Amino acid sequence: MNRYDDYLKANDHLTIDEFNQIYHRLSVTSTINDAYFQELWREMIVSAFVYAKRRAEWSVQSLAERREVDEIRTHEHNDFMTNLKVIYRYLKTEGKAIDWFEQLGTPEKDRKRFGDFACYLTLIHSLNAR
Numbered sequence: 001m002n003r004y005d006d007y008l009k010a011n012d013h014l015t016i017d018e019f020n021q022i023y024h025r026l027s028v029t030s031t032i033n034d035a036y037f038q039e040l041w042r043e044m045i046v047s048a049f050v051y052a053k054r055r056a057e058w059s060v061q062s063l064a065e066r067r068e069v070d071e072i073r074t075h076e077h078n079d080f081m082t083n084l085k086v087i088y089r090y091l092k093t094e095g096k097a098i099d100w101f102e103q104l105g106t107p108e109k110d111r112k113r114f115g116d117f118a119c120y121l122t123l124i125h126s127l128n129a130r
Helices: 004-008 016-029 035-058 063-093 099-104 111-128
Strands: none
Touching: 016 099, 016 111, 035 063, 035 111, 063 099, 063 111, 099 111
């Protein structure tokens, strides 16, 4: 059985507290009344859900099953990161704070943290959907 404590021992992990700080900065920075931002946000969230679902399934798949979906999982991860970068660039051009993105690291070096962020987004949205 997987536990959060085990996850925290992994390299490049993102704690729930770090996620909360980043998410809070992002939500303070975002513009609720900006229709274009809301469209970008929805695309990013949906891509987080798709990736997080695949990643959760990965944890119970056999090696053969993992090999079958590895390329798809990478593509879904890249899709999420692209959507998050689009939000970052949009907020930057709007003169909004972008330090939340920098807390995650760089997409090239910190892929796992970005993937973890997608999973936390999915967790928060799932819990609030009840």
